[in-house]
Amino acid sequence: MAGFRDCDKKHFPLTDSSSVIKLFREQIEGPNEPNLALLSITLGCIENALTMNRAIPAAEEAALLRPIFPVVDLETVEALYAKFETLVRGSVDLTHYDSKFSSRELVKKISDVVWSSLSRSFKDKAHLQSLYSFLTGNKLDCFGVAFGVVAASQVLGRNDIHLALSEDHAWVVFGEDGTDTAEVTWHGKGNEDKRGQSIALSVAEKSWLYLNGQPVICDRATEVAAMVSAANPSINLTMDSIEMGALQQELLWLLYDKGHLSRYPMSLGNLGDLEEISPTPGRPPPLQIFQEAITVALNHYNNHHVYPYTYMGGYLYRKRRYKEAIKCWAEASNVIRKFNYTREDEEIYKEFLEIANELIPNVVKAVSLNTNDRAQMNILYNPDVYADILRFYDGICEWEEGSSTPVLHVGWAQHLTFSLNKFDPRTRAKIDLGRDEDSDDDSDNGSNDENDNENMKLSKEKELVEKSGPLKHKDPKDALSVVVEDLKKEELSQLSPSQSNPPGYRVTAKGRKGQRHRNSSIYNKDMSPQITSGKLHSDKIVSKDKEEEEEKIKTTIQELASKVVEQQEAGTPPNPNITALAQQCSLNILNKDYLLGAGQPFSSSPSSSTTASPVTVISSSAAAGRGVSTTPDEGLLNTSTSSSTGGGGAGTDSRLDVDEFLSSKSNGTAFVGLTMDSMLKAESPADMMLAMKPRPEELGNVTGVSAKFQVPAHSVQLPPRCSPSPSPTSEMLAALGPVQVELRSEKMKGLRKMFTSAKLNASAIKLQLTAQSQVHVKDSRFLEFCEPMGSARKRPRREIV
Secondary structure, three states: OOOOOHHHHOOOOEOOHHHHHHHHHHHHHOOOOOOHHHHHHHHHHHHHHHHHOOOOOOHHHHHHOOOOOOOEOHHHHHHHHHHHHHHHHHHOOHHHOOOOOOOHHHHHHHHHHHHHOOOOOOOOOOOOOOHHHHHHHOOOOHHHHHHHHHHHHHHOOOOOOEEEEOOOOEEEEEOOOOOEEEEOOOOOOOHHHHEOOOOHHHHHOOEHHHHHHOOEEOOHHHHHHHHHHOOOOEEEOOEEOHHHHHHHHHHHHHHHHOOOOOOOHHHHHHHHHHHHHOOOOOOOOHHHHHHHHHHHHHHHOOOOOOHHHHHHHHHHHHOOOHHHHHHHHHHHHHHHOOOEOOHHHHHHHHHHHHHHHHHHHHHHHHHHHOOOOHHHHHHHHOHHHHHHHHHHHHHHHHHHOOOOOOOOOHHHHHHHHHHHHOOOHHHHHOEEOOOOHHHHHHHHHHHHHHHHHHHHHHHHHHHHHHHHOOOOOOOHHHHHHHHHHHHHHHHHHOOOHHHHOOOOEEEOOOOOEEEOOOOOOOOOHHHHHHHHHHHHHHHHHHHHHHHHHHHHHHHHHHHHHHHHHHHHHHOOOOOHHHHHHHHHHOOOOEOHHHHOOOOOOEOOOOOOOOOOOOOEEEOHHHHHHHOOOOOOOOOOOOOOOOOOOOOOOOOHHHEEEHHHHHOOOHHHOOOOOOOHHHHHHOOOHHHHHHHHOOOHHHHHHOOOOOHHHOOOHHHOOOOOOOOOOOOHHHHHHHHOOOEEOOOOOHHHHOOHHHHOOOOOOHHHHHHHHOOOOOOOOOOHHHOOOOOOOOOOOOOOOOOOO
């Protein structure tokens, strides 16, 4: 049984932090259990003097502020300890509980003693977690009540009652093997009726407040660590006590060295935060401490603790290591998906709300504005970062599934679309989210049908070519006229879609006919014979048309082959018109209506960027005789209509003005030498005139150019043309492979295709994320809104330093 022993009294008065460290060290290392009531009263007295009863100096006097430490005398501590011991022993008669191990009734009785002594007119605020606050003002917060029950049990000699801690709640475990649980405090208005009840029902509800049965089960030393970790050095919202923070840091390092933080992730997180503010020489850096907290959560608590990841994520965010911070937040979301959201989980809800609506949008905004920092800009081109943001929201959505209360509202969706839109579309395209289960059957059936039709068509064409043998051109002009006539007849013989397609059938973009996978409700079982007969009739018509078309193509190919052979045997040169048309087809898009006897020869939207006019085509034989290049870029175009000079095997007949052959200039446009594409790109007549001017290399290589445009070859040195070098971003994207992301929530699965599209549909994302179809209402007794009146000390949020 712990008591205020003489060996403890010799440490008083406490005048500095070193004397406090000596007291705690002796309590931890001594042969007896640490006296929880004594240590809580002592630490609470120091915290109260350094934070609550401390005058805040003016700004001009802040420089003169010197560290102070209150003197804690023996009389004060001894009087408060005696008051607590008298209260507990006078209220609980142990003769009614003669069992060796504590019962639920005894635990309920002890909690009633602490509960009934509390003031009913106080509000939840900081510095109410110690027994000093309880004994001097009758005030305790949620953690303080649970700790007070354990300290009272120690005074009564019931050493099987220990503290159990989640990340935002506390209760006790007791019994022979320590598996019985009981509520002893509150976490919301009206929850005092739960005192004495088991937490099994709340664990079954998968609430984060109870960590799915993965809390920190404390021994006496870990309970001291919980008391030290719950201390709050803040004076107000903007100022902390340096002395209290330093004392808390030294005490945590003392407990760390003794191994009492090895199973307590929250205390490790607090220690890491304190080390970030004031690093201790010779100690591990904060990042290593945060990583150790994550390791503890993984090894001892089956990765059910969220705060280790948010501790580390906040630290990395403040250090502007944004990529690693987002990854930590995604891992935190991966933990929260294991729970169901309730209104008692509001602390972790606020944590994720801050990450989603402030921190992540701030990251993408800062990175997009800071274009000078290439390393930071690469975040928006990194598919891993994009995948981590999707994983973060996927965990939030799964946390909402099966819960009695929705989590996401339109604010979440707005910030999600804002963040995702900052990423490059090429980055979004590198995300592999798996296949859409709803459309797998339809897409598989459709793709198989289309592939079968394509393969059948290619095989038939291959057979026709093999039967007709190698083609040898003889008379291209006559052959072209035959093809044109056949195409005209085919246009006139085609049936309308209404005639060839019965109801219930559709024609795809490739002309495929097939029954719809999902028929309308009007096609019931009674109409199935009609549909079957219609399908058979349509198949006959289609097969007959295909046979006629194949026979026509076969006949045309054979006629072309025979004419080409006859022309080659007679030695007749090919028609220059056909040669000119073929050369122009390499620079422009041929208009199919022209082959049918109407319209212009070429389409008004050619693929080439710039053409010169009037265009003169030089045959290969004439070009060879004059030494003119016949490549498409240099030898085909000429800007002069003057007659050719000199030699070769072909005379002037081998050069033909394409304008005369096509009976139109510049593909039907009103401006000579301009294509429609060039006209649309030009912003002024001057731009159009520049587009009409030929390149110098064309003037120097093509014969027949006017003298005023002739440039001597030795006076012009053109730089070699080379493809533009890819940007660093393009090289990085090319080096990165696709990133696999497994979405598990139904809401995020429904947005698979949208997340990888070039342009995000913000409205669709908002509708999907805020839909409440995935929220299932459970028992009505869990829908009661509970405003928290007290909780364990929360981490103060710090901005970037």
